[in-house]
Amino acid sequence: MQLGMIGLGRMGANMVRRLMKGGHDCVVFDASPDAVQALAAEGATGADSLQAFVAALQPPRAVWVMVPAGVVDGMVAEVKALLEPGDILIDGGNSYYIDDIRRAEELARDGLRYLDVGTSGGVWGLERGYCLMIGGDTAAVQSLDPIFKTLAPGQGDIPPAPGRAAGGTAEQGYLHCGPAGAGHFVKMIHNGIEYGMMAAFAEGFNIMKRANIGKNDHSHDAETTPLRHPEHYQYDLPLADIAELWRRGSVVASWLLDLTANALTESPALEEFSGKVSDSGEGRWTIHAAIDQGTPAPVLSASAFQRFASRGEDEFACKLLSALRYQFGGHREKK
Numbered sequence: 133m134q135l136g137m138i139g140l141g142r143m144g145a146n147m148v149r150r151l152m153k154g155g156h157d158c159v160v161f162d163a164s165p166d167a168v169q170a171l172a173a174e175g176a177t178g179a180d181s182l183q184a185f186v187a188a189l190q191p192p193r194a195v196w197v198m199v200p201a202g203v204v205d206g207m208v209a210e211v212k213a214l215l216e217p218g219d220i221l222i223d224g225g226n227s228y229y230i231d232d233i234r235r236a237e238e239l240a241r242d243g244l245r246y247l248d249v250g251t252s253g254g255v256w257g258l259e260r261g262y263c264l265m266i267g268g269d270t271a272a273v274q275s276l277d278p279i280f281k282t283l284a285p286g287q288g289d290i291p292p293a294p295g296r297a298a299g300g301t302a303e304q305g306y307l308h309c310g311p312a313g314a315g316h317f318v319k320m321i322h323n324g325i326e327y328g329m330m331a332a333f334a335e336g337f338n339i340m341k342r343a344n345i346g347k348n349d350h351s352h353d354a355e356t357t358p359l360r361h362p363e364h365y366q367y368d369l370p371l372a373d374i375a376e377l378w379r380r381g382s383v384v385a386s387w388l389l390d391l392t393a394n395a396l397t398e399s400p401a402l403e404e405f406s407g408k409v410s411d412s413g414e415g416r417w418t419i420h421a422a423i424d425q426g427t428p429a430p431v432l433s434a435s436a437f438q439r440f441a442s443r444g445e446d447e448f449a450c451k452l453l454s455a456l457r458y459q460f461g462g463h464r465e466k467k
């Protein structure tokens with residue numbers, strides 16, 4: 133079937149490639165003419181303006197917007213003015229689900245149908261497929277089933293959970309999760325969990341990296357808690373090998389562990405990374421939801437706050453800790 137894609141960054145461009153490989157017709161638009169040209173050379177219909185983009189689509193149109201969360205509203209406003217009742221607008225980025233609820237209501241007033249689709253898979257999605265978490269109107273979701281089916285990974289070699297009644301799209305890697313916002317709500321929690329799992333691997337591997345600190349023990353320094361048993365921390369552990377090992381039969385085997393093994397193999401000391409970890413909002417929104425609900429989420433919260441600290445946002449707090457320690461005990465910082 134035909135789909136229009138606005139936004140040809142890493143995600144949007146590869147999704148178009150996967151759709152074309154699956155036999156779909158794609159009309160593409162991006163603020164960058166080069167990005168449009170590149171996909172036109174691969175078989176897409178390139179448009180040099182939003183007007184030309186909309187004109188190239190058959191009604192009822194399906195327009196997938198794949199742009200950063202912060203610019204979705206502006207793009208929706210522009211494209212909405214060109215669409216007709218019955219057309220479907222899909223936001224496949226990482227939008228806040230509460231924005232989806234509002235957008236779906238606003239667009240419905242003009243007879244437009246809005247779907248929110250949490251899209252997971254990153255740069256690997258072209259080959260592996262994209263896990264799709266879909267929210268919105270049921271008829272609109274059903275009409276786009278061929279698109280979702282092609283983008284999704286498919287069952288592959290992962291059999292359904294034992295005892296699960298056969299059928300349904302979840303086992304193909306896409307799911308209509310509920311009404312407007314439900315897709316991005318589920319993606320938000322997915323990313324909250326992603327933060328927590330990433331933090332768990334990062335902390336665990338860091339403790340293993342430091343398993344040799346007994347070799348350089350500074351217990352003579354009165355301002356540092358003495359290492360009581362330096363002899364207990366004499367291990368130079370092969371971190372890349374351990375990641376590789378755990379991928380086989382261990383309880384923590386997972387795709388994030390596979391990626392941990394990749395990262396440590398490519399660059400054992402990770403020297404090209406500063407360690408300042410960005411966040412795009414999903415982790416924060418997960419915590420907002422947990423607080424709204426009164427649902428405990430200590431692990432996910434800690435992992436989001438850890439990212440802020442990684443960027444130095446705790447610098448003043450740490451200085452105040454030192455200052456207070458000096459105030460009450462005359463303790464000076466170790467130089």
Ligand SMILES: O=C(O)[C@H](O)[C@@H](O)[C@H](O)[C@H](O)COP(=O)(O)O
Nearest residue numbers: 252253254323410411412413414
């Ligand atoms: O499932 C996915 O493919 C990822 O979760 C992806 O959608 C993620 O949002 C960004 O790669 C980075 O997100 P942060 O900037 O919040 O780490």
